[in-house]
Structure formats: C-alpha cells, structure tokens
Amino acid sequence: MTPQSPGTPHELSFGHELPPEDPAVPGKGTIRVLQLYPRDMNIYGDWGNALVLAQRLRWHGYTPELLEYNVGDPFPADVDLIVGGGGQDSGQLVIQDDLLSRESTLKALAEDGTPMLVICGLYQLFGKFFKTRLGSVIPGIGVLDVETHGTDERLIGNVTVSSPEFGSILGYENHSGQTTLGPGVEPLGTTAKGTGNNSTDGQEGARYRNIVASYLHGSLLPKNPALADFLIRTAVERKYGSFTPGTPDDAYAVLAREHAARRPR
Amino acid sequence: MHAKAAGVRVPFLCWDILQSMLYFSVPLGKLVRRVSRLRGGGSALPGLVVEKVDPGFMQRTLSTLPLGVAVVSGTNGKTTTTKMVVELLESQGLKVFTNRTGSNFTRGVAAALLGEVDWRGRLEADVAILELDEAHAVHFVNKVPPRYSLLLNVLRDQLDRFGEIDKTAELLQHIASKTTGTVVLNREDPRVARIAGTLDGPEVLYFGLDDSLLSTFPNDDDMRAAPGSPVPAAPARPAADVVLRRVGADDADFEYDGGTVTTAMKLRGVYNIFNAAAALTLARAISGARGTGTDQAGLLTALSKVAPAFGRGESLVVDGLPLELVLVKNPSGFRLGLKSFPAAGYATMIAINDNYADGRDMSWLWDVEFDTLRDDGVDQLTGSRAYDMALRLQYDDVAIGAVDTEIAPALAAFIRGAQGKPKRIFCTYTAMLAIRRELSKITTVEVVS
Numbered sequence: 114m115t116p117q118s119p120g121t122p123h124e125l126s127f128g129h130e131l132p133p134e135d136p137a138v139p140g141k142g143t144i145r146v147l148q149l150y151p152r153d154m155n156i157y158g159d160w161g162n163a164l165v166l167a168q169r170l171r172w173h174g175y176t177p178e179l180l181e182y183n184v185g186d187p188f189p190a191d192v193d194l195i196v197g198g199g200g201q202d203s204g205q206l207v208i209q210d211d212l213l214s215r216e217s218t219l220k221a222l223a224e225d226g227t228p229m230l231v232i233c234g235l236y237q238l239f240g241k242f243f244k245t246r247l248g249s250v251i252p253g254i255g256v257l258d259v260e261t262h263g264t265d266e267r268l269i270g271n272v273t274v275s276s277p278e279f280g281s282i283l284g285y286e287n288h289s290g291q292t293t294l295g296p297g298v299e300p301l302g303t304t305a306k307g308t309g310n311n312s313t314d315g316q317e318g319a320r321y322r323n324i325v326a327s328y329l330h331g332s333l334l335p336k337n338p339a340l341a342d343f344l345i346r347t348a349v350e351r352k353y354g355s356f357t358p359g360t361p362d363d364a365y366a367v368l369a370r371e372h373a374a375r376r377p378r
Numbered sequence: 379m380h381a382k383a384a385g386v387r388v389p390f391l392c393w394d395i396l397q398s399m400l401y402f403s404v405p406l407g408k409l410v411r412r413v414s415r416l417r418g419g420g421s422a423l424p425g426l427v428v429e430k431v432d433p434g435f436m437q438r439t440l441s442t443l444p445l446g447v448a449v450v451s452g453t454n455g456k457t458t459t460t461k462m463v464v465e466l467l468e469s470q471g472l473k474v475f476t477n478r479t480g481s482n483f484t485r486g487v488a489a490a491l492l493g494e495v496d497w498r499g500r501l502e503a504d505v506a507i508l509e510l511d512e513a514h515a516v517h518f519v520n521k522v523p524p525r526y527s528l529l530l531n532v533l534r535d536q537l538d539r540f541g542e543i544d545k546t547a548e549l550l551q552h553i554a555s556k557t558t559g560t561v562v563l564n565r566e567d568p569r570v571a572r573i574a575g576t577l578d579g580p581e582v583l584y585f586g587l588d589d590s591l592l593s594t595f596p597n598d599d600d601m602r603a604a605p606g607s608p609v610p611a612a613p614a615r616p617a618a619d620v621v622l623r624r625v626g627a628d629d630a631d632f633e634y635d636g637g638t639v640t641t642a643m644k645l646r647g648v649y650n651i652f653n654a655a656a657a658l659t660l661a662r663a664i665s666g667a668r669g670t671g672t673d674q675a676g677l678l679t680a681l682s683k684v685a686p687a688f689g690r691g692e693s694l695v696v697d698g699l700p701l702e703l704v705l706v707k708n709p710s711g712f713r714l715g716l717k718s719f720p721a722a723g724y725a726t727m728i729a730i731n732d733n734y735a736d737g738r739d740m741s742w743l744w745d746v747e748f749d750t751l752r753d754d755g756v757d758q759l760t761g762s763r764a765y766d767m768a769l770r771l772q773y774d775d776v777a778i779g780a781v782d783t784e785i786a787p788a789l790a791a792f793i794r795g796a797q798g799k800p801k802r803i804f805c806t807y808t809a810m811l812a813i814r815r816e817l818s819k820i821t822t823v824e825v826v827s
Contacts, residue, residue, distance in 0.1 A: 129747060132775040156543075161744025161773075168773050271738065285739040330741040335769050365772050365781075369765035372783060373740075376732060376762065 129160045131167055131179065140176040142353050144345070145189070149197030152183045153207045154234055157287065159198025161332025162230060165341050166196060173345060173359035184211040188218055192227065194348040195219075199233030199288075199330065205243075209251060212238055216254040223256045228323040228347040230340075232333060236319070236326040237261045237290055257319050257326055258297030261290040270378040272307030272329055274317045279339045281305070282317075283373050284329025292328075294319055301327055306378060323347045336373060338366050436488050437522050439495060445472070445505035445664055447522055451515045451553055452530025452570070453546065454711050455653040458645070459530060460509040462657035462684045463664075467505065469680035470665045470673055475503035487518065505664055512549040519556035527553050528562040528660045530653065532569040533710045543569065551576055559667075562659045565618050566592060574616075583663060585655040586618030591625065591648070619662065622655040632658060642682040647704075647718035649711065654681060696793055696821050701801040705810055707737075709745035715804060716746070721754045725796030729785060729809035730761040736806040740766045748774040755779065757796060760788030761809045785812045793820070 148163050167177035180189050184207060200208070212219075219239075223229065231239050240259035243251040253261075267289045274282040282302060291311035294300060300310070301318025309317030309328065318327035325340060327333060334341040338361065349356040440447050450460045464474045477490040487508055495501045510518055519527075529550045532543050547569040554561045554573050557580045564570040565584035574582045623631040629642050630651050645651055658681065665672040694701045704719060706712040732738050740763055748771055755777035759767050764783045771778055779795070782788040792801070805813055 130749065132749065132752070155745075157739070158741030158744035161741065161770075164744070164773050285741060287739065330739060332741055332744045335744070335773065336766070362772075365765055365768040368781075369763075369769045372763065372765050376738070 129164070131164070131177070134171065134176075141174040141357060142349070143176045143178055144170050144193045144348050144352065145178045145180055145191055146170075146194045146196065146348075147180045147182055147189060147192045149182055149195060149231075149235060150184065150200070150204075150208045150212075151181050151198070153204040154198045154200035156204065157199050157233065157330040158332040159196075159232060162196050162198070162232070162334045165332070165334040165338075166194065166345065169338070169341050169361055170345055172361040173342075173349075174357065175345075175349060184208055188215060192222065193352055194344055195222065195227060195229040195231075197229070197231045197235035197239075199235070205234050205238065205251070209238070212254060213252065219254055220256055223322060223324055226323050226347075226351060228344040228351075229325070230334070230344055231324065231326045232330065233288060233328050236328065237292065239324075239326060240292065241295075243290060257321055257324065258295035259292050259319055259326075260295070261292040263290050265289070266291075266312065268308040268312065268328075270307055271373070271376055272309065272317065273305045273374060274302035274307075274309065274329070275305050276302030278320070279337065279343065281370075281374075282327075282329065282333075282340065283336050283370055284327070284331040284333050286328045287330065288328050292319075297321065298326075301325060331373075336366055336369050338363050435499070436491060439491055439499060439501050440506055440522050442501065443475070443503055443505055445667060446525030446559065447506045447508065448526035448528065448660060448664065449515055449519065449524045449553060449557075450507065450509050450528045450530070450660075451512050451550060452528075452564070453512070453533040453708065454531050455649060455656075456509045456511075456530065458650055458684075458686055459528070459653040459657050460507055462654055462681070463507045463528070463660050465680050465684050466657055466661035466677055467507070467664060469676040470661075472504045472665070473502065475501060475506040477508050510553075512546050512553075515553050516549050519553050523556045523558055524553075525557070525559040526562070526660060526664060527557040527560075528656055529554060529564065529570050529573065530656060531564055531567045533708045547573070554580070560663045562619075562656065562663065564656065565615050571615075583659055584616055584618040585652075585659040586615065586621045587652060587655075588621060588623045591622060591652075618659075620655045620659045622652050625651050630654070634658065634662070639678060641678045644683060644685055646686065646702075647715065649714040649718065650686060654684070657681075694817060694821055696801065696817070697797060699798070699800045701793075701803070701817070701821075703810060703813065704802065704804045706804050706806060709742045712742075712746040712804070716748070716750045719802060721751050721802075723800065724754070724802045725757045725792065725799045726751060726754065727758040727760065727788070727792045727801070727803045728756055728767050729788075729803060729805035729813060730759075730763040730767045731806045731809040731812075732761075732763045733808040735808050743767060743770045746770075748776050751776045758782070758788055758792040760785050761806065764788075785809060786816050789813055789816050 146163065146166050151159065163179060167179055170177040180192070182188060237243050238253045239256045240253045240261055241255045242253050243261045243263065245251065245263040246265065267287070269287045270285070272284050272286050276282050286307055286309070293311055294316060298319040298321045300316035301320055303315050304317050309315065317329070318325065325344065346356045448463070450456050450463065460476060464476045467474050475494055477487050491501065494503070532547045532550065550570065551573045554577055560581045560583060561577060562583045562585065563574055565586035571584070619634060621633040623633050623638055625648050629640055631638050631640050632655060643651060643654070645654065661677065662672060694703065702719065704715045706715050730743070732740060743766060752775060756771060757779040759778060759781045760783060762783055764781050768778055768781050780791060782791065803813060
C-alpha cells in the first residue's frame with residue numbers, strides 16, 4: 114500500500130497491491146518476479162500479467178516476491194522471472210537509455226534461460242531496433258532477433274493465435290510498429306484472427322529460449338493460463354529442480370476464453 | 379467574354395440557391411427530426427440532413443449568441459459537467475442552449491439546434507454549452523471557433539479508437555488553440571495543464587484540487603505507482619480560479635475569490651464533485667463576462683441542487699430501495715467509482731460490455747483494483763464480457779455470486795436475490811443503456827429525449 118500523506122483517509126489511496134496471502138498454505142519455495150519499468154511501461158493492463166503470475170504461484174503452492182525495476186534503480190539480484198509491458202511512445206523514450214545500459218544484464222539472464230514475458234513496447238525494444246516512419250532508428254537491446262518498422266497503419270482488435278506449444282492464445286492488439294522475425298527466433302504462433310507482428314506474414318510474437326514475446330494485451334496471461342504456467346514451471350524448475358503443480362481453478366478462464374473467441378475482431 | 383459571362387452568372391446562381399436553402403433547410407431538418415423521433419430512431423439523422431443541405435447552418439445559428447459558444451471536452455465526466463454548467467448559468471438568469479441528448483458530436487449538435495430554433499432558424503439563447511467528444515470536437519471547432527473551452531482530463535478510455543492518450547491530449551490542445559476567449563484547464567492532469575504552455579491567444583483559467591485530495595485522482599501515469607513507493611511531493615502549480623478543498627459525505631468546500639464556501643451536494647462520487655469545480659470555473663467566467671455581476675448565492679444554490687446526468691451515479695428506486703447506476707468507462711473512472719461508493723450494505727452487480735462504444739479491449743479491467751469489494755463480494759456479473767470480469771475478480775480474491783452474459787435475466791435475478799437491500803450496478807456505456815431499458819419495465823426511469 115502506498116504510504117499515506119498526513120490527513121489522507123486510508124480508503125482514498127490508490128496503487129496496485131497483491132491480495133493478502135493465506136497464511137495457512139505452506140510454501141514450496143519463493144519465486145522472485147521482476148516487473149520491468151512498471152512506472153513507464155504499463156499502459157495496457159500490464160499489471161494483470163504480474164498479478165496472474167503472483168497469484169498462480171500461490172495457487173501452485175509457491176510464494177511470489179514481486180519486485181520492480183524502474184529507470185535509475187539498482188538491478189535486483191536473483192531474479193527468477195521477468196515480465197515487461199507496453200508503453201506509449203513517450204514511455205518508450207523515457208526508458209530507452211536506461212534499457213540500453215542494462216543490455217548485458219538482460220542478455221545474460223536471457224541466455225541463461227530466465228523465463229521472460231515481454232509485451233508490445235518491450236517486445237520491440239528487446240529486438241534489434243525500431244525504425245520510425247521518419248527514418249530515425251531507436252536501438253533495441255538485441256536479446257531477440259527481430260526488427261520493427263513504424264507505419265501509419267494501426268493494427269487494432271481482437272486476436273486469436275494458434276501456437277504449437279500453447280494451443281490457442283487469445284488477446285487484443287493495438288500497435289503501429291510492425292515486427293519481422295530473423296532466423297534466430299521462432300514465432301509464438303500464427304494468427305487465426307487479427308494481424309499479429311505485421312500485416313504480411315500472419316505470424317504473431319516471438320519465442321527464444323524461455324522468452325515469450327507478444328503484441329497481445331488483454332491482459333495476455335489471465336485468459337491464457339497455459340502461457341502463465343509455462344513461465345512459472347520454468348522458473349520453479351530452474352530454481353528448485355522440479356515443479357509440483359497445484360490445482361488452480363480455471364473454470365472462469367475457460368469461459369472467458371469461449372466468450373472472447375466469439376467476439377468480433 | 380466567356381469568363382466574364384460566367385463570372386456574372388455563377389454568383390447569382392449560388393446566391394439564389396443559398397437563399398432558398400436558408401428558408402428550406404430548417405423546416406426540412408425539423409421535419410426529419412419529427413419523423414425520426416416518431417420512429418424512435420437516432421438523434422443524429424436530422425443533423426445529418428441539415429448538414430448536407432445547408433452546411434453553414436450550425437455556424438450561422440451559433441454565431442448569433444451574445445455570450446458565444448463554450449465547448450466541454452475530455453475523457454471523463456463531460457455529460458455531468460455540461461449539465462452543471464448549464465444549471466449554474468440558468469441560476470444567473472441566462473438562457474442556455476445545450477446538446478442534452480448526449481449526442482456529443484457535430485451532427486448531434488446540429489440535431490439539437492434544430493429542436494430549439496424557430497422555423498426561420500433563429501435560436502433564442504444567450505450562450506451555448508456543448509459537450510463534445512474529443513475527436514468530434516476537433517471538427518466542430520474548425521467550423522465554429524468557441525469563445526470558451528473547458529478541458530477536463532485525458533484518461534485511458536477509448537485507446538482503441540484514438541490510439542494513444544498523447545493523441546487525445548493533442549485533440550484537446552487543438553480545441554484550446556481554436557478558442558477565442560477563455561480556456562479552462564484541469565490543473566491536476568499533467569496532459570491537460572501542459573496545454574497552457576502552447577497557447578498565446580486565449581486567457582487560461584485552472585480548476586484544481588487541495589493537496590490532500592490529489593491521491594484520489596491518479597492519472598494514467600501514476601496508476602502503477604509501486605506499492606511502498608513514497609507519494610511524490612506536489613510540484614509547484616499555478617493558482618487556480620476554483621479549488622476543491624474538501625469532500626464530505628453530502629457536502630463539499632470550494633475556494634474561490636479568496637474565500638472558502640461550504641455547500642451541500644446532491645452529486646455523488648468524488649470525481650463528480652471535482653467536475654463541479656470545473657463547472658464553477660467556466661460558469662463564473664461566462665457570467666462574469668456580462669459585466670452585470672454574478673449572484674453568488676444563486677450559484678451555490680444551483681450547485682447544491684445539481685443531480686447526476688443520465689447514468690452517472692444516478693439513483694433510481696426499485697422495491698422502495700435505491701438502485702444506483704455507476705457508469706464506468708476507464709480504469710481511473712472505475713477506481714474512483716469503487717472508492718466513492720462504499721460497498722458495505724449494498725448488493726453489487728457489474729455489467730461489462732465490449733461493444734464499440736464501450737471499448738473492445740478488456741485490458742483496462744486489470745488496471746482497476748477490486749479490493750474494496752472483497753468483504754462483501756459481487757452478487758451478479760453480466761454483459762458480453764461477464765466472464766472476463768469474473769476472471770478479474772477471481773485474481774483479486776473477490777467472491778462472485780452468479781454470472782450470466784445476458785443482461786435481462788441477470789438483472790432480474792439480481793433484483794430478486796437482493797430484496798431488502800439497496801443495490802448498486804457498475805456498468806459500461808452500452809450495458810447501462812440495456813439496464814435502463816430493462817429497469818423502465820419495472821420502475822420509473824427518467825426519460826431523456
């Protein structure tokens with residue numbers, strides 16, 4: 114909870130917070146989840162992804178520890194899972210230099226197999242570069258072998274992706290940068306509805322080692338628990354050798370997926 | 379020879395057509411308006427007809443108003459704020475034209491004008507207060523530069539329509555730049571306050587909040603403030619014409635002209651009361667421009683009596699108990715709604731549609747914290763995205779009664795199950811329309827024409 118300034122009633126404060134933990138559940142271990150730039154890159158419900166990872170970790174019997182990294186912060190040690198989101202253009206400008214200064218750290222974590230989810234803006238900046246419509250080049254950190262070109266066309270709407278690894282993935286896209294994949298990465302899947310990475314090749318997102326990169330908001334993880342559990346399982350196995358799943362109740366997720374899939378583009 | 383002949387003939391021909399249109403377009407528009415109302419159809423069709431037949435109609439008619447035109451725009455609270463400005467000015471004896479129908483785009487204004495002008499196209503009013511959607515306001519101000527504009531906020535609302543909130547801020551900047559007299563800005567919304575620096579023509583007035591209330595109005599940049607991160611000290615801000623100092627259960631303190639006044643408020647919700655400060659600022663500017671002085675007591679009495687606009691925190695009566703409809707359109711609005719209307723003692727329903735007017739992207743639900751509903755749970759969920767809402771509540775550990783994507787049976791079950799309790803429904807725009815339709819079958823719902 115955000116500390117209160119004197120005289121401010123408690124109930125008037127804001128700021129995201131995990132629901133209180135159930136003290137009766139014995140923990141199988143702690144997983145440190147790092148949110149990248151939540152202050153500047155959070156425009157499309159990116160908190161939803163962090164919340165789902167934290168709550169599902171609990172439902173699987175593990176203790177989540179949510180960390181944040183913002184511009185100028187020291188980079189936390191012993192990070193088990195990284196999640197980063199989208200921003201609008203102004204947010205991307207704010208983080209750009211700081212991100213480049215963390216290039217070697219993030220590359221090392223990625224090569225080492227740290228599970229990561231990067232959405233939209235950070236997907237682009239995890240690539241090699243973003244070339245704007247006017248021709249200026251914003252360098253990325255090159256963790257992913259992808260490049261993005263700004264366009265005048267905004268790709269907006271509901272998306273369904275078929276993924277060989279995760280089945281059907283549902284989300285919502287809203288971007289004008291178009292991304293093409295190099296040989297160093299695989300697509301996350303192919304679009305059955307919507308556009309995805311770009312308006313030509315029918316591919317959406319990118320996969321590299323344990324990184325999942327995607328344009329999809331929604332938020333992405335709540336309606337795609339298979340993706341969330343892949344990230345969690347990978348993080349737990351890397352830290353504790355094996356993963357013993359719990360039994361999350363995904364009845365609402367199943368129904369939300371069914372109804373979302375029927376909605377128009 | 380040729381050229382000269384054409385030069386003589388053409389202007390006459392055009393003048394001729396214009397003359398006939400002037401007398402023809404208003405009766406035609408009025409006729410279409412009557413017919414379309416009989417059919418129960420949309421309010422914009424007659425505006426479309428008159429726009430096609432007589433494109434200068436709106437500009438010509440509005441330019442005759444002695445105190446000019448004021449445009450109210452921004453993401454949240456346009457309808458209630460416009461209603462407040464109108465009622466405040468009416469308390470000063472002014473005759474006000476407004477687009478009451480909620481048709482907040484150019485054709486809607488033309489349609490509303492048709493309802494008010496006499497058969498010769500004359501509008502008997504002192505001033506026009508027009509609520510305009512950000513994107514449509516840009517077209518409107520290009521046709522009719524307003525004397526006043528009131529810019530409320532830039533929140534993440536219809537991102538899928540405008541792309542990005544910085545783009546929305548640019549739309550508001552354009553409205554301000556076309557304003558000839560006074561621009562009223564929200565001092566506490568950085569994207570709105572920043573507009574002042576881009577203006578060199580119009581006078582700028584601000585409405586603002588007491589420091590102690592700032593934390594209740596997160597802008598989209600603050601929304602992900604880290605748990606545990608300190609509240610940043612409020613930076614130096616320009617002086618505001620009207621400052622909201624305190625919000626009580628049924629009253630509020632406003633500061634202006636160097637003094638603080640306490641007034642009773644019928645409006646519910648902190649964000650509505652902040653918009654009252656916005657309305658006061660604009661109404662004071664317009665009333666002051668008459669040069670005949672402002673009736674301060676009348677202004678406050680009018681403010682205390684303002685009731686919420688259509689679906690904006692309005693209270694209906696079902697089975698002898700209140701049923702409140704709270705319109706939620708974006709994360710900040712939903713958060714403010716949850717904080718402004720405590721859940722204890724109430725039965726709660728949430729209705730989330732994803733039609734175009736609601737916004738298709740459900741991401742926004744994940745930017746809202748639902749912890750205030752944790753103690754009492756939510757009795758009923760409905761709307762085309764009821765299961766997205768259920769999933770959201772599940773992840774915030776909020777108990778859920780029943781889920782039904784169909785609004786009519788869900789509403790009936792909610793009312794049946796909550797007998798003896800006051801009720802509250804948080805709903806997106808099209809869900810609210812459907813709920814009102816259903817409610818009108820069982821209770822008296824104010825009809826807006």
